[in-house]
Amino acid sequence: MVSVLSGTSLQKMSVHGILFYFRSLLSGVPQGSVLDPLIFTKYTCPLGIIGQRYGVKYHTFADDTQLYISLDPDNELNLSSSLKNLERCFVDIRLWMKPNLLRLNDNKTNIIYLASPRCVKSLKTSALQMGASSIIPNGSVKNLGVIVDQCINMYEHVTSIYPTDYSHLKNIHCLKTFLTQEALITLVRAFVTSCIHYCNSLLYCISDNDINRFQRIQNSAACIVTNTRKYDHITPILQKTALATC
Numbered sequence: 001m002v003s004v005l006s007g008t009s010l011q012k013m014s015v016h017g018i019l020f021y022f023r024s025l026l027s028g029v030p031q032g033s034v035l036d037p038l039i040f041t042k043y044t045c046p047l048g049i050i051g052q053r054y055g056v057k058y059h060t061f062a063d064d065t066q067l068y069i070s071l072d073p074d075n076e077l078n079l080s081s082s083l084k085n086l087e088r089c090f091v092d093i094r095l096w097m098k099p100n101l102l103r104l105n106d107n108k109t110n111i112i113y114l115a116s117p118r119c120v121k122s123l124k125t126s127a128l129q130m131g132a133s134s135i136i137p138n139g140s141v142k143n144l145g146v147i148v149d150q151c152i153n154m155y156e157h158v159t160s161i162y163p164t165d166y167s168h169l170k171n172i173h174c175l176k177t178f179l180t181q182e183a184l185i186t187l188v189r190a191f192v193t194s195c196i197h198y199c200n201s202l203l204y205c206i207s208d209n210d211i212n213r214f215q216r217i218q219n220s221a222a223c224i225v226t227n228t229r230k231y232d233h234i235t236p237i238l239q240k241t242a243l244a245t246c
Contacts, residue, residue, distance in 0.1 A: 040063060041060055044060065044065070067089065087128055090130050111136075112139075140156045145199070154202060165192050188221045193221065196217065219234045
Protein backbone atom coordinates (compact mmCIF):
# COMPACT_ATOMS: atom_id res chain seq x y z
CA MET A 1 0.00 0.00 0.00
CA VAL A 2 1.53 3.28 -1.08
CA SER A 3 0.04 6.65 -0.28
CA VAL A 4 1.35 10.15 -0.82
CA LEU A 5 1.05 13.08 1.57
CA SER A 6 1.89 16.33 -0.15
CA GLY A 7 2.45 19.96 0.66
CA THR A 8 2.96 22.72 -1.86
CA SER A 9 6.46 21.56 -2.86
CA LEU A 10 7.26 18.57 -0.64
CA GLN A 11 6.17 14.96 -0.78
CA LYS A 12 6.30 12.13 1.76
CA MET A 13 5.55 8.47 1.07
CA SER A 14 4.00 5.93 3.42
CA VAL A 15 4.62 2.23 2.66
CA HIS A 16 2.83 -0.24 4.98
CA GLY A 17 2.61 2.46 7.66
CA ILE A 18 6.29 3.42 7.50
CA LEU A 19 6.82 7.12 6.72
CA PHE A 20 9.83 8.24 4.68
CA TYR A 21 11.55 11.61 4.67
CA PHE A 22 10.07 14.56 2.82
CA ARG A 23 11.32 14.98 -0.74
CA SER A 24 11.04 17.98 -3.03
CA LEU A 25 8.26 17.64 -5.62
CA LEU A 26 10.14 18.67 -8.75
CA SER A 27 7.48 17.58 -11.26
CA GLY A 28 3.98 16.15 -11.36
CA VAL A 29 1.03 16.84 -9.06
CA PRO A 30 0.01 15.33 -5.71
CA GLN A 31 -1.47 11.85 -6.09
CA GLY A 32 -5.26 11.79 -5.80
CA SER A 33 -5.66 15.54 -6.28
CA VAL A 34 -8.94 16.58 -7.91
CA LEU A 35 -6.91 18.98 -10.05
CA ASP A 36 -4.81 16.17 -11.59
CA PRO A 37 -6.72 15.86 -14.91
CA LEU A 38 -7.02 19.64 -15.36
CA ILE A 39 -3.37 20.37 -14.60
CA PHE A 40 -2.13 17.47 -16.75
CA THR A 41 -4.30 18.52 -19.70
CA LYS A 42 -2.97 22.08 -19.43
CA TYR A 43 0.58 20.75 -19.18
CA THR A 44 0.20 18.77 -22.40
CA CYS A 45 -1.43 21.58 -24.43
CA PRO A 46 1.64 21.88 -26.69
CA LEU A 47 0.74 18.47 -28.13
CA GLY A 48 -2.22 20.13 -29.83
CA ILE A 49 0.02 22.84 -31.26
CA ILE A 50 2.30 20.18 -32.74
CA GLY A 51 -0.71 18.42 -34.27
CA GLN A 52 -2.01 21.65 -35.81
CA ARG A 53 1.40 22.24 -37.37
CA TYR A 54 0.91 19.07 -39.40
CA GLY A 55 -2.78 19.62 -40.09
CA VAL A 56 -3.74 16.83 -37.69
CA LYS A 57 -6.95 17.12 -35.69
CA TYR A 58 -6.88 15.94 -32.10
CA HIS A 59 -8.64 15.70 -28.77
CA THR A 60 -7.43 14.72 -25.31
CA PHE A 61 -8.92 13.19 -22.19
CA ALA A 62 -6.52 13.24 -19.22
CA ASP A 63 -3.48 11.25 -20.42
CA ASP A 64 -5.26 9.88 -23.50
CA THR A 65 -4.50 11.77 -26.72
CA GLN A 66 -6.14 10.94 -30.05
CA LEU A 67 -5.05 12.19 -33.47
CA TYR A 68 -7.19 12.22 -36.63
CA ILE A 69 -6.45 12.67 -40.31
CA SER A 70 -8.67 12.34 -43.39
CA LEU A 71 -7.51 10.07 -46.20
CA ASP A 72 -8.54 9.57 -49.80
CA PRO A 73 -8.47 5.77 -50.34
CA ASP A 74 -8.68 6.20 -54.13
CA ASN A 75 -5.62 8.42 -54.26
CA GLU A 76 -2.53 6.39 -53.38
CA LEU A 77 -0.25 9.44 -53.52
CA ASN A 78 -2.47 11.35 -51.08
CA LEU A 79 -2.72 8.29 -48.84
CA SER A 80 1.04 7.81 -48.70
CA SER A 81 1.87 11.49 -48.12
CA SER A 82 -0.78 11.82 -45.38
CA LEU A 83 0.60 8.82 -43.50
CA LYS A 84 4.17 10.12 -43.81
CA ASN A 85 2.95 13.46 -42.46
CA LEU A 86 1.42 11.69 -39.46
CA GLU A 87 4.68 9.80 -38.84
CA ARG A 88 6.58 13.12 -38.81
CA CYS A 89 4.01 14.43 -36.32
CA PHE A 90 4.77 11.44 -34.06
CA VAL A 91 8.48 12.21 -34.27
CA ASP A 92 7.94 15.81 -33.13
CA ILE A 93 5.62 14.67 -30.32
CA ARG A 94 8.30 12.27 -29.07
CA LEU A 95 10.93 15.03 -29.23
CA TRP A 96 8.68 17.33 -27.17
CA MET A 97 7.88 14.65 -24.60
CA LYS A 98 11.45 13.70 -23.71
CA PRO A 99 12.55 17.02 -22.13
CA ASN A 100 9.09 17.38 -20.54
CA LEU A 101 9.46 14.10 -18.60
CA LEU A 102 6.81 12.24 -20.61
CA ARG A 103 7.05 9.13 -22.74
CA LEU A 104 5.14 8.01 -25.82
CA ASN A 105 4.28 4.36 -25.16
CA ASP A 106 4.41 2.53 -28.49
CA ASN A 107 2.89 -0.61 -26.95
CA LYS A 108 -0.27 1.30 -25.98
CA THR A 109 -0.59 3.15 -29.27
CA ASN A 110 -3.41 1.94 -31.52
CA ILE A 111 -4.32 2.85 -35.07
CA ILE A 112 -7.67 2.31 -36.77
CA TYR A 113 -8.94 3.23 -40.23
CA LEU A 114 -12.61 4.30 -40.16
CA ALA A 115 -14.59 3.92 -43.36
CA SER A 116 -17.83 2.64 -44.85
CA PRO A 117 -18.20 -1.16 -45.17
CA ARG A 118 -17.54 -0.88 -48.91
CA CYS A 119 -14.34 1.12 -48.45
CA VAL A 120 -13.07 -1.09 -45.62
CA LYS A 121 -12.96 -4.11 -47.92
CA SER A 122 -10.82 -2.34 -50.52
CA LEU A 123 -8.79 -0.11 -48.19
CA LYS A 124 -5.06 -0.81 -48.06
CA THR A 125 -4.36 -0.38 -44.37
CA SER A 126 -0.69 0.51 -44.08
CA ALA A 127 1.21 0.23 -40.83
CA LEU A 128 2.70 3.37 -39.29
CA GLN A 129 6.31 3.66 -38.18
CA MET A 130 6.80 5.06 -34.68
CA GLY A 131 10.44 5.09 -33.71
CA ALA A 132 11.62 1.48 -33.79
CA SER A 133 8.06 0.15 -33.70
CA SER A 134 5.71 -0.58 -36.58
CA ILE A 135 2.10 -0.04 -35.47
CA ILE A 136 -0.29 -2.41 -37.23
CA PRO A 137 -3.86 -1.07 -37.75
CA ASN A 138 -6.56 -2.71 -35.64
CA GLY A 139 -10.07 -3.74 -36.65
CA SER A 140 -11.37 -2.13 -33.45
CA VAL A 141 -10.09 0.00 -30.57
CA LYS A 142 -11.40 0.79 -27.10
CA ASN A 143 -12.05 4.49 -26.60
CA LEU A 144 -12.94 5.51 -23.03
CA GLY A 145 -14.73 2.21 -22.44
CA VAL A 146 -16.45 2.06 -25.84
CA ILE A 147 -15.25 -0.39 -28.49
CA VAL A 148 -15.21 1.35 -31.87
CA ASP A 149 -14.88 -0.81 -34.98
CA GLN A 150 -13.83 0.23 -38.47
CA CYS A 151 -17.36 0.68 -39.81
CA ILE A 152 -18.61 2.25 -36.55
CA ASN A 153 -21.60 -0.12 -36.52
CA MET A 154 -20.97 -0.78 -32.78
CA TYR A 155 -21.34 -4.55 -33.27
CA GLU A 156 -18.22 -5.38 -31.25
CA HIS A 157 -19.24 -3.00 -28.45
CA VAL A 158 -22.66 -4.66 -28.15
CA THR A 159 -21.01 -8.09 -28.35
CA SER A 160 -18.74 -7.20 -25.42
CA ILE A 161 -21.62 -5.92 -23.27
CA TYR A 162 -24.06 -8.77 -23.94
CA PRO A 163 -22.28 -11.67 -22.14
CA THR A 164 -21.05 -9.39 -19.35
CA ASP A 165 -24.55 -8.17 -18.54
CA TYR A 166 -25.96 -11.69 -18.62
CA SER A 167 -23.22 -12.83 -16.25
CA HIS A 168 -24.16 -10.04 -13.82
CA LEU A 169 -27.85 -10.95 -14.13
CA LYS A 170 -27.06 -14.58 -13.36
CA ASN A 171 -25.21 -13.57 -10.18
CA ILE A 172 -27.99 -11.18 -9.14
CA HIS A 173 -30.58 -13.92 -9.71
CA CYS A 174 -28.65 -16.23 -7.36
CA LEU A 175 -28.76 -13.57 -4.64
CA LYS A 176 -32.33 -12.33 -5.13
CA THR A 177 -33.80 -14.43 -2.26
CA PHE A 178 -31.53 -12.55 0.17
CA LEU A 179 -32.28 -9.07 -1.18
CA THR A 180 -35.12 -6.60 -1.04
CA GLN A 181 -36.63 -5.34 -4.29
CA GLU A 182 -34.96 -1.98 -3.72
CA ALA A 183 -31.58 -3.69 -3.42
CA LEU A 184 -32.30 -5.70 -6.60
CA ILE A 185 -33.09 -2.52 -8.51
CA THR A 186 -29.88 -0.92 -7.25
CA LEU A 187 -27.80 -3.91 -8.41
CA VAL A 188 -29.50 -3.98 -11.82
CA ARG A 189 -28.87 -0.25 -12.26
CA ALA A 190 -25.24 -0.54 -11.17
CA PHE A 191 -24.18 -3.62 -13.12
CA VAL A 192 -26.60 -4.05 -16.02
CA THR A 193 -28.51 -1.00 -17.29
CA SER A 194 -25.52 1.30 -16.65
CA CYS A 195 -23.57 -0.66 -19.29
CA ILE A 196 -26.38 -0.28 -21.83
CA HIS A 197 -26.87 3.43 -21.13
CA TYR A 198 -23.17 4.35 -21.17
CA CYS A 199 -22.55 6.45 -24.32
CA ASN A 200 -25.84 5.11 -25.72
CA SER A 201 -26.04 7.97 -28.23
CA LEU A 202 -23.41 6.02 -30.19
CA LEU A 203 -25.89 3.15 -30.56
CA TYR A 204 -28.12 5.12 -32.92
CA CYS A 205 -28.91 3.05 -36.02
CA ILE A 206 -27.38 -0.20 -34.73
CA SER A 207 -28.74 -3.35 -36.36
CA ASP A 208 -32.06 -4.95 -35.38
CA ASN A 209 -30.16 -7.99 -34.15
CA ASP A 210 -28.13 -5.86 -31.70
CA ILE A 211 -31.28 -4.05 -30.55
CA ASN A 212 -32.88 -7.44 -29.87
CA ARG A 213 -29.87 -8.49 -27.80
CA PHE A 214 -30.20 -5.42 -25.61
CA GLN A 215 -33.94 -6.01 -25.40
CA ARG A 216 -33.37 -9.55 -24.10
CA ILE A 217 -31.11 -8.16 -21.38
CA GLN A 218 -33.78 -5.66 -20.32
CA ASN A 219 -36.45 -8.37 -20.37
CA SER A 220 -34.36 -10.61 -18.11
CA ALA A 221 -33.59 -7.73 -15.73
CA ALA A 222 -37.30 -6.85 -15.46
CA CYS A 223 -38.18 -10.49 -14.75
CA ILE A 224 -35.64 -10.68 -11.93
CA VAL A 225 -36.73 -7.42 -10.32
CA THR A 226 -40.47 -8.25 -10.47
CA ASN A 227 -40.11 -12.02 -9.89
CA THR A 228 -41.89 -12.67 -13.19
CA ARG A 229 -41.86 -16.11 -14.78
CA LYS A 230 -39.79 -16.61 -17.93
CA TYR A 231 -42.71 -17.13 -20.33
CA ASP A 232 -45.07 -14.43 -19.00
CA HIS A 233 -45.92 -11.52 -21.30
CA ILE A 234 -43.09 -9.06 -20.77
CA THR A 235 -44.47 -5.77 -22.22
CA PRO A 236 -46.60 -4.73 -19.20
CA ILE A 237 -43.77 -5.77 -16.89
CA LEU A 238 -41.33 -3.52 -18.76
CA GLN A 239 -43.77 -0.60 -18.59
CA LYS A 240 -44.15 -1.17 -14.85
CA THR A 241 -40.41 -1.31 -14.17
CA ALA A 242 -39.16 1.22 -16.75
CA LEU A 243 -38.81 4.10 -14.32
CA ALA A 244 -37.56 1.92 -11.48
CA THR A 245 -34.65 0.25 -13.27
CA CYS A 246 -33.51 3.03 -15.63
